[in-house]
Amino acid sequence: MREYRDKTVQEAAACTCDRCGRRMAPDDAQWEWYEKVSLDWHGGYGSVFGDGAHMRLDLCQHCVRDTLGPWLRVDPPAAPDGPLQALKGVVRQPDAPVSVEQMSPAAWELREGEKDEGEQR
Ligand SMILES: [Zn+2]
Structure with missing residues (x-):
């Protein structure tokens, strides 16, 4: 003890x-x-x-x-990791910098498209 x-x-x-x-x-x-x-x-x-x-x-x-x-060698901030990185696939131009505000509508458009496809089946 x-x-x-x-x-x-x-x-x-x-x-x-x-x-x-x-x-x-x-x-x-x-x-x-x-x-x-x-x-x-x-x-x-x-x-x-x-x-x-x-x-x-x-x-x-x-x-x-x-x-x-x-x-001094100053580099711009690195791309964020985590939840924002998960949205990378829904951005139309993955190599261009995109703000969070631009990512959210793209994610909603994708979800709406998936929902429409489900209703047509
Ligand atoms: Zn000082």
Whole structure:
């Protein structure tokens, strides 16, 4: 039989951008917390920062764009998985981007067509 005791665990409650000073917290309404970039690494042999040096950096998304923007490779969002993917077959042009609003009428048209075929039999 196991016995348990309470344990205090710390979690990051806020983060300040090292470049501009923007304070970001998980409960902020602007969602900045979820777009921040944090780096934490140790230099190895031959590191320009020194062998074994410890580097840390927290940047808000705005400073990431402003400092690293020219070198970032930004891809558009991937196609959604899940229920929307199931409707792919009912879209008339499967290779063209389609909004959810466009998918729904196509799905209803297909259902109505199937219903009509059933009545004719
Ligand atoms: Zn910043």
